[in-house]
Amino acid sequence: MHLDKLSYKIFHTITKYQLIKPHDAIIVGVSGGPDSVALIKILHALNSAKSLCLSLFLAHLNHQLRGKSSEEDAQFVQALSNELSLPFILKSVNIETIAIRTKRSIEETARRERYKFFLESAQGYNASAVVTGHTADDNTETILHRLIRGTGTLGLSGIPLKRPLATGSPIHLVRPLLFIWRKEIIEYLEEKRRSYRTDATNYKPVYLRNKIRLELIPSLENHYNPNIKNLLIQLSQILNLHNEFFVTEAKKILAVSPVEKKQDSCTINTRCLTQYPRVLQYFVLREILNTLQIPLNAITYDHYTKILDEISRKGKGRHFQLPGNLSLWHEHGMLHFQKALVSARSTPTSETLVQIPGITPVYPLGHLIAEISAMQNFSLETYKKQKPRNQETLDFHRITMPLSVRMRKDGDKISPLGTQGHKKLKDLFVDKKVPVKERDTIPIIVMNNQPVCALGICVDNKVKVTASTQKMIILTFHRHDEKTL
Known part of the structure; x- marks a missing residue:
């Protein structure tokens, strides 16, 4: 079977970064949009041409946000699964109702429900990975989105190519199209004469991400630098290298430092910690918080600064209260982390x-x-x-x-x-x-x-x-x- 240039490019990414292994069961998130349609078509072609023996499952979450159009999206993806003779997994949720109940934005609620659905699907079919159609364009939008809302070098490293689907899970979330631009996707679909669904809400500058895509990026390209998207991707790759180094060094520090780890708590010797550069102290703190399952997106730069300033000074120790029900106190050269135990009211x-x-x-x-x-x-x-x-x-x-x-x-x-x-x-x-x-x-x-x-x-x-x-x-x-x- 003859493969086109784009399919070979994606196959190279899959093999180079070991995103998918032969004989695995794979959940493919398909919304019906151009990126996900191209993704499933290319994976289906690669599976046949390269004899990968993959078990592919099309998964579609109906958000019920666009009435009849949402139903038509689901029907389109089901027809696509029938055409490819692949199993179809469908779930419908009322995102608007859930957003109101949980007091979260529509965007955040949709994202949470989508990954919850992916995890359920992967577990139900013993899949090793969930594959989504995030592209290089999505990555540039994400970097700008995080920059505008506030982030550090870890946030500016962009969307990861591969990560655990959930904390501690052996199931991975992978993005084979992350080095592909959307214009390449559209050219591929036009060449193959493949139809796809268009979400009209993507072209309305209502949500921040839409404004970034429709207004900010075109303005940056037209008035500042036409190569801005490539430069943002380059920045993310450079920062990825930096972050890999600092995370590795932080883990080395924890390995040789006096650290006491118990259930829901941790204690580290700050006299040892403060011997290292402040940037490494930051990454060590982050590793500890990550281990204690503290939601890192709730920990701000001010939180880290407050802790680092405290452990560098002498005198009577102080207590801190951080998001995630985390208490910290510093005394006698020891920094103690104590996560509030789960009470009966909050258990399942x-x-x-x-x-x-x-x-x-x-x-x-x-x-x-x-x-x-x-x-x-x-x-x-x-x-x-x-x-x-x-x-x-x-x-x-x-x-x-x-x-x-x-x-x-x-x-x-x-x-x-x-x-x-x-x-x-x-x-x-x-x-x-x-x-x-x-x-x-x-x-x-x-x-x-x-x-x-x-x-x-x-x-x-x-x-x-x-x-x-x-x-x-x-x-x-x-x-x-x-x-x-």
């Missing part, structure tokens, strides 16, 4: 279906990984001695699907492994000396509305793994605060 109360196999987010605590494994060469006795604290195993054939995960409820009972009868989870936690502050953050696996497993605490007799078990489910829970510095 609704049940979430467990993806088996797959990854299930347990917001806001972490994520649950479920694997199916044969018992061949498995020693139950050895496993009991070496079992990680955050892992449990269940007999696959004793399970009635679906399983779900939630936190404990009043009156929950379980039949603990090796005992007779049932026991209240509350009493079990007391017996196991589980701290009160942690009891409402322990994931409970539920089958037929009854608890069958308290992660890290016990498994119910009716689903236990025995010598006669042929296949088992391995459940591993990763808390957001379990990452090490």
Whole structure:
């Protein structure tokens, strides 16, 4: 099969940066616009021409923002999936209603719902990556958008070519078109005589990003520098190199500095930290905040400046309060970070279906990984001695699907492994000396509305793994605060 110049260019990007691996399942976000239509057509062609053996899934989120036009977008993408003989994943959400309820902008709400949909789709189809059609034009708009709203060198590095879809997730978000200009996309579609959908709202200078695209960039090109977009991309690439260096150095500093890491807290020796240049101190602080799962977009330059000024001065220590329920205090040459523990009120109360196999987010605590494994060469006795604290195993054939995960409820009972009868989870936690502050953050696996497993605490007799078990489910829970510095 003959490939055109643009397809070869994108294939080179995919292989050079290892964005996609052969035989993987891939979710492709397709809005119906020119970028995403070109993306799926090129991926489909590459899959055939290069024998990549990819399982491609078209995913479309109907935002319900443009009435009939939104419905027609969904129908267009479905027709495209039929033409390519590829599976189609569709979800409809009322972005405007959600934005009002959450008090967020339409843009931010749409972005959040879109990535939530991508994560659900990737987990549902065991995909290794979600691919989107972001282009070099999107990157220039993003850089200017961040510059106008306020950012540092990390923000000016632009859109990443590849990143985890969610914190701690093995699923990646990749953008193979990030080095391609939109005019190249349009030329490709015209040459192939491919139709696409046009979102009329993209041509209305209502949102800031639209104003940047329609007004600011043309003004910069016409009145200041016709090569401004290329220069912005060049700037982002230079800053990427700078940031990679500083992040690497910050991690080296943390590796050799006296650091005490506990659940939801961290302490670092500032006498050691202040020996390094201030820019590296900034990146070290950022790495610590990232590890504690603090939303970095909520931490401003003023926050960092306040902390860095504090650790450089002598005298009585002070306390700080940062976004993300983070408390800091500095005393006796030690900087302490303490993240407020998740209270029972903020833990998940609704049940979430467990993806088996797959990854299930347990917001806001972490994520649950479920694997199916044969018992061949498995020693139950050895496993009991070496079992990680955050892992449990269940007999696959004793399970009635679906399983779900939630936190404990009043009156929950379980039949603990090796005992007779049932026991209240509350009493079990007391017996196991589980701290009160942690009891409402322990994931409970539920089958037929009854608890069958308290992660890290016990498994119910009716689903236990025995010598006669042929296949088992391995459940591993990763808390957001379990990452090490």
